[in-house]
Amino acid sequence: MGRSFYNAFSGIAAYQSALAKIGDNLANLNTNAHKRSEVSFTELLYSEMQEKGYSVDPLPEELPPHSGKGVHMYPVTKIFDQGALQQTERPLDLAIEGEGFFRIERQGGTEAYTRRGSFFVDNDGSLVTDRGDYLDVEFDLDGILLNSVVVGPNGQVSGENFEGDRVDLGDIMLYSFVNKGGLFKLGGGLYEATESSGEPDELPPGGNGAGSLNQYHLEASNVDMSAEMVELIANQRALEGNTRSMITADELKALTLLVRG
Amino acid sequence: MRGLYMAEGAMLVQQSQLQVISNNLANLRTTGFKKDRGVETSFAEWMIYEMSPAADTNDGGSLNPIGSAAHNVATQETVTSFAQGPLEITERALDFALAGNGFFQVEGEDDTLYTRNGRFVLDEDGTLVTSEGYQVIGVGGQIELQSENVYADPDGTLFEITADGETNEVGQLDIAVFEDDAQMEKYGENYFLTDQGEGGEEDFEVIQGFLEGSNASLTREMTDLMRVRRTYEAAQKIMITYDQLLDRVANEVGSSV
Numbered sequence: 001m002g003r004s005f006y007n008a009f010s011g012i013a014a015y016q017s018a019l020a021k022i023g024d025n026l027a028n029l030n031t032n033a034h035k036r037s038e039v040s041f042t043e044l045l046y047s048e049m050q051e052k053g054y055s056v057d058p059l060p061e062e063l064p065p066h067s068g069k070g071v072h073m074y075p076v077t078k079i080f081d082q083g084a085l086q087q088t089e090r091p092l093d094l095a096i097e098g099e100g101f102f103r104i105e106r107q108g109g110t111e112a113y114t115r116r117g118s119f120f121v122d123n124d125g126s127l128v129t130d131r132g133d134y135l136d137v138e139f140d141l142d143g144i145l146l147n148s149v150v151v152g153p154n155g156q157v158s159g160e161n162f163e164g165d166r167v168d169l170g171d172i173m174l175y176s177f178v179n180k181g182g183l184f185k186l187g188g189g190l191y192e193a194t195e196s197s198g199e200p201d202e203l204p205p206g207g208n209g210a211g212s213l214n215q216y217h218l219e220a221s222n223v224d225m226s227a228e229m230v231e232l233i234a235n236q237r238a239l240e241g242n243t244r245s246m247i248t249a250d251e252l253k254a255l256t257l258l259v260r261g
Numbered sequence: 262m263r264g265l266y267m268a269e270g271a272m273l274v275q276q277s278q279l280q281v282i283s284n285n286l287a288n289l290r291t292t293g294f295k296k297d298r299g300v301e302t303s304f305a306e307w308m309i310y311e312m313s314p315a316a317d318t319n320d321g322g323s324l325n326p327i328g329s330a331a332h333n334v335a336t337q338e339t340v341t342s343f344a345q346g347p348l349e350i351t352e353r354a355l356d357f358a359l360a361g362n363g364f365f366q367v368e369g370e371d372d373t374l375y376t377r378n379g380r381f382v383l384d385e386d387g388t389l390v391t392s393e394g395y396q397v398i399g400v401g402g403q404i405e406l407q408s409e410n411v412y413a414d415p416d417g418t419l420f421e422i423t424a425d426g427e428t429n430e431v432g433q434l435d436i437a438v439f440e441d442d443a444q445m446e447k448y449g450e451n452y453f454l455t456d457q458g459e460g461g462e463e464d465f466e467v468i469q470g471f472l473e474g475s476n477a478s479l480t481r482e483m484t485d486l487m488r489v490r491r492t493y494e495a496a497q498k499i500m501i502t503y504d505q506l507l508d509r510v511a512n513e514v515g516s517s518v
Contacts, residue, residue, distance in 0.1 A: 003280045004276070004279045004283040007283035007284045007287045008283050008286070008287065011283075011286055011287035011288075011289075014287070038351070038353075040292055041290050042292075042378075042392075043284075043288055043291055043294060043449055044449060045448075045449035066446070066447055067277075067284065068284035068287070068297070068449075069284070070284060070287040071287040075392075077380070178383055178387045179383040179384060179387075180409075182382075182384075182385070195385060198385035198386070209408065234290065237289075237479055238286075238289040238479070241286045241289060241483065242286050242289075244286075244483060245279070245286045245482075248279060248489065248490050249279060249283065251490060252272075252275070252279065252490070252493050256272070256497070258497065258501075259497060259500050259504065260504070
């Protein structure tokens with residue numbers, strides 16, 4: 001019966017973590033370029049039952065009685081489905097339509113990847129994220145009229161200087177991974193390459209797998225509220241079911257003790 | 262005294278039933294999970310005799326058969342139900358569900374493992390693997406992809422759509438079908454093991470963008486939970502009654518009060 005307690009406990013723990021993940025998705029319903037995570041579960045190891053109450057001599061053609069040891073949650077799967085493109089008023093809002101990522105140089109010198117394309121100009125004229133990390137391409141927007149900046153779908157950036165001349169400023173590159181699901185989530189929409197994600201391919205934007213750039217747009221969160229609500233209900237019910245089996249295991253124990261009450 | 266041990270047997274069987282039910286409940290949302298059921302069996306039936314001393318003889322009386330009764334109860338085996346689980350939409354390109362019979366095959370650490378869990382990912386080399394990193398076995402070897410831009414035919418053939426819009430056949434999921442699913446042994450982590458060779462009629466469809474949910478149902482398991490609870494309680498009552506009877510035999514029979 002001790003096994004039943006742990007089976008129930010593993011279920012309660014797994015479904016609780018699942019509910020926490022759903023909470024995280026719902027909290028990021030309006031976070032730009034947020035990628036939802038999906039939970040899945042797996043059985044724990046099986047073993048033969050050699051306990052009292054089991055036939056010690058199963059019929060030869062039958063497999064011996066086996067017993068599961070409950071459930072655990074897999075590491076979450078990040079779902080990188082495209083989010084909807086939302087129009088904005090800012091020339092430095094760039095949404096990727098496709099598979100790629102921007103590469104960011106973090107303040108510590110490490111590299112990270114993001115799809116959150118809301119950029120700003122810092123006091124040196126460089127493009128930075130809202131957290132102050134640099135886009136990997138060096139731009140000098142010093143002396144450029146911000147509202148004149150044009151980012152083409154192929155990543156070419158140009159702008160007008162104060163004299164009214166259009167100048168090429170450089171090209172934004174995108175990076176794509178064989179296994180995006182293997183990226184490590186750093187928070188703030190940033191991801192780090194890992195052994196499992198593989199090294200990124202550097203590709204110019206525009207129709208070759210990395211996706212194209214959309215200026216004056218941001219990518220919305222790919223969390224679908226109604227799908228999350230369905231998940232929420234299903235996991236909550238499963239949690240309740242496991243609570244019941246724990247209570248039943250407890251009741252059986254109590255009944256046993258009551259034999260000599 | 263026999264009744265006391267019978268009550269104990271019944272209680273132990275209900276405990277092992279609870280173990281199976283609690284595992285089904287724990288795996289209510291496990292992809293490709295197949296529920297178990299504990300099968301109870303009775304021990305061989307024995308003839309029961311009543312000893313009746315004859316009034317006018319001194320030979321100790323005679324034995325009168327009063328019928329037969331099973332000696333005790335035990336859990337014979339756990340049977341796995343391979344009934345189809347519900348197909349749940351995920352829209353993920355590398356999620357596959359099997360509608361019908363058969364199993365996906367993967368290269369485990371020592372053996373080929375079989376599973377109904379079709380959630381696959383690509384590793385850093387673009388090889389199709391499971392969440393544990395086991396390689397998915399295709400017809401003629403492992404399956405290698407450049408991207409997740411794939412679509413699957415119902416027979417498991419995978420086509421990759423390249424960046425130039427071309428469609429290339431990149432492999433086929435090798436679905437194993439067996440004569441007797443009951444011979445599949447649970448290995449854990451949603452996998453099965455078996456010694457039997459493939460055989461039997463293929464009757465499946467590979468459905469992309471879906472996963473097969475657990476075939477354990479909350480309603481059924483809760484009903485079984487109630488049955489276990491009440492059966493256990495009944496056996497416990499019998500045990501208490503026996504205890505009271507024995508108490509009387511030991512302490513009251515023959516006393517002068």
